[in-house]
Amino acid sequence: xxxxxxxxxxxxxxxxxxxxxxxxxxxxxxxxxxxxxxxxxxxxxxxxxxxxxxxxxxxxxxxxxxxxxxxxxxxxxxxxxxxxxxxxxxxxxxxxxxxxxxxxxxxxxxxxxxxxxxxxxxxxxxxxxxxxxxxxxxxxxxxxxxxxxxxxxxxxxxxxxxxxxxxxxxxxxxxxxxxxxxxxxxxxxxxxxxxxxxxxxxxxxxxxxxxxxxxxxxxxxxxxxxxxxxxxxxxxxxxxxxxx
Amino acid sequence: xxxxxxxxxxxxxxxxxxxxxxxxxxxxxxxxxxxxxxxxxxxxxxxxxxxxxxxxxxxxxxxxxxxxxxxxxxxxxxxxxxxxxxxxxxxxxxxxxxxxxxxxxxxxxxxxxxxxxxxxxxxxxxxxxxxxxxxxxxxxxxxxxxxxxxxxxxxxxxxxxxxxxxxxxxxxxxxxxxxxxxxxxxxxxxxxxxxxxxxxxxxxxxxxxxxxxxxxxxxxxxxxxxxxxxxxxxxxxxxxxxxxxxxxxxxxxxxxxxxxxxxxxxxxxxxxxxxxxxxxxxxxxxxx
Numbered sequence: 001x002x003x004x005x006x007x008x009x010x011x012x013x014x015x016x017x018x019x020x021x022x023x024x025x026x027x028x029x030x031x032x033x034x035x036x037x038x039x040x041x042x043x044x045x046x047x048x049x050x051x052x053x054x055x056x057x058x059x060x061x062x063x064x065x066x067x068x069x070x071x072x073x074x075x076x077x078x079x080x081x082x083x084x085x086x087x088x089x090x091x092x093x094x095x096x097x098x099x100x101x102x103x104x105x106x107x108x109x110x111x112x113x114x115x116x117x118x119x120x121x122x123x124x125x126x127x128x129x130x131x132x133x134x135x136x137x138x139x140x141x142x143x144x145x146x147x148x149x150x151x152x153x154x155x156x157x158x159x160x161x162x163x164x165x166x167x168x169x170x171x172x173x174x175x176x177x178x179x180x181x182x183x184x185x186x187x188x189x190x191x192x193x194x195x196x197x198x199x200x201x202x203x204x205x206x207x208x209x210x211x212x213x214x215x216x217x218x219x220x221x222x223x224x225x226x227x228x229x230x231x232x233x234x235x236x237x238x239x240x241x242x243x244x
Numbered sequence: 245x246x247x248x249x250x251x252x253x254x255x256x257x258x259x260x261x262x263x264x265x266x267x268x269x270x271x272x273x274x275x276x277x278x279x280x281x282x283x284x285x286x287x288x289x290x291x292x293x294x295x296x297x298x299x300x301x302x303x304x305x306x307x308x309x310x311x312x313x314x315x316x317x318x319x320x321x322x323x324x325x326x327x328x329x330x331x332x333x334x335x336x337x338x339x340x341x342x343x344x345x346x347x348x349x350x351x352x353x354x355x356x357x358x359x360x361x362x363x364x365x366x367x368x369x370x371x372x373x374x375x376x377x378x379x380x381x382x383x384x385x386x387x388x389x390x391x392x393x394x395x396x397x398x399x400x401x402x403x404x405x406x407x408x409x410x411x412x413x414x415x416x417x418x419x420x421x422x423x424x425x426x427x428x429x430x431x432x433x434x435x436x437x438x439x440x441x442x443x444x445x446x447x448x449x450x451x452x453x454x455x456x457x458x459x460x461x462x463x464x465x466x467x468x469x470x471x472x473x474x475x476x477x478x479x480x481x482x483x484x485x486x487x488x489x490x491x492x493x494x495x496x497x498x499x500x501x502x503x504x505x506x507x508x509x510x511x512x513x514x515x516x517x518x519x520x521x522x523x524x525x526x527x528x529x530x531x532x
Contacts, residue, residue: 012425013422014424014477014507015422015424015477015479015507015508015509015510017510018475018477018507020425028472039268051264052267052268052273053267054267054498055268055475056474056499057473057474058472058474059472060475061267061474061475063264063267137499139268139269139473139475140473140498140499140500141270142270142272142383143269143270144270182270183378183379184379184380184381185379186379200269200270202383202384207271207370208269208270211268
């Protein structure tokens with residue numbers, strides 16, 4: 001059994017103090033695995049001059065201090081690390097099972113989606129909850145959680161006119177993606193439910209509950225249970241395990 | 245030193261070097277928009293160059309001194325008045341109890357930085373005292389200054405040291421840029437619409453991003469391409485589907501799905517701090 005990984009990598013300068021690493025391993029999940037493995041190795045090896053890395057789907061943004069390293073040096077170092085990564089370097093991530101309510105008043109786009117997807121609400125919710133989602137990135141806003149693996153049957157368009165305010169902890173879908181809003185914020189994704197807790201708390205360590213490469217399953221609860229869960233500490237509401 | 249806010253100004257916040265290292269959670273590195281102004285203001289009062297300062301936006305605060313010390317203001321288009329008297333620029337000012345300080349904007353000012361001598365007792369989050377607002381949510385409430393607040397620092401009698409640090413250059417409207425990852429998505433026509441011509445900053449523009457009055461078309465074959473979200477940085481110039489160029493600022497998003505056609509040079513980021521709605525700028529490609 002070989003432990004090495006097959007993928008294509010392209011590194012290019014992105015301004016005077018960052019490099020963009022693009023990975024193509026054939027599909028999004030495989031590319032995401034390589035990005036996460038490379039990201040983990042970069043932080044473990046404490047490469048001189050790197051200030052931060054931003055993984056997202058099939059790319060890794062590597063920011064550095066131009067006073068301490070340079071594009072060509074860093075490119076060589078990243079290539080050297082990429083040559084040595086193997087399947088064991090792919091971070092395991094956490095496995096989450098979380099309750100969510102998909103009833104009114106939390107499912108703001110319930111009626112519109114029933115029409116658009118030609119399905120009744122119960123089957124839409126069942127379909128959504130049957131899938132396991134992969135966290136592909138945490139970003140855009142602090143704690144905004146991008147989820148992949150949305151079932152094809154739930155493909156829908158974004159709103160033509162984004163809402164001025166999407167409530168914090170809303171679960172949303174758009175195109176082939178799902179997402180969780182950390183704060184009240186404007187947004188154009190379709191809102192299908194809500195979590196009974198916040199996914200980003202400045203005083204928590206780390207502040208973002210979910211991290212790239214985690215896996216999430218949703219468990220539908222009724223509004224009475226949801227309201228009770230809202231009052232409870234988060235640790236007692238969610239189930240967490242290390243994967244494999 | 246102890247200063248009380250008689251008025252706060254439009255938006256006066258604590259800022260320092262920000263909190264790099266957290267973009268994987270979506271937290272921007274943030275910090276003072278004009279780093280050289282922040283450093284020089286701190287230098288003038290004998291503070292560490294990356295110590296917190298007050299960042300003033302458009303209209304400045306009125307402060308009353310309760311305990312004496314030194315302050316310094318750096319910011320084009322703003323004057324520092326001590327008991328009504330304009331003070332000379334680029335010098336530290338000694339302030340005594342009872343003195344009144346007013347940061348007054350003249351017609352062109354957008355941002356100014358006031359250093360306050362001594363060690364700040366600032367609330368820190370992820371290693372930084374910098375304010376961060378997400379939508380209407382303040383993530384570091386202690387970094388927002390309102391009327392009646394008292395800013396207190398612990399005195400350390402450090403005199404400004406002789407240094408080779410030069411005063412910041414006056415802001416320029418020429419922003420140096422290099423090609424971004426999707427630069428090739430622009431054809432000659434698109435490049436001509438965006439580069440080397442005067443473009444205007446429009447509303448809403450803030451610490452998250454500067455919007456511009458541009459209408460730039462992507463190459464025909466790229467107009468309907470949905471990008472996979474990927475990393476962006478302060479100074480990234482994104483092009484929306486409507487053809488509007490948005491220059492991301494230090495509190496901007498960490499990943500984005502719009503084409504990143506240009507990237508501002510690090511040294512030009514400080515200049516962006518001084519551009520307000522209605523101002524014009526020129527994006528100028530660095531010869532490579």
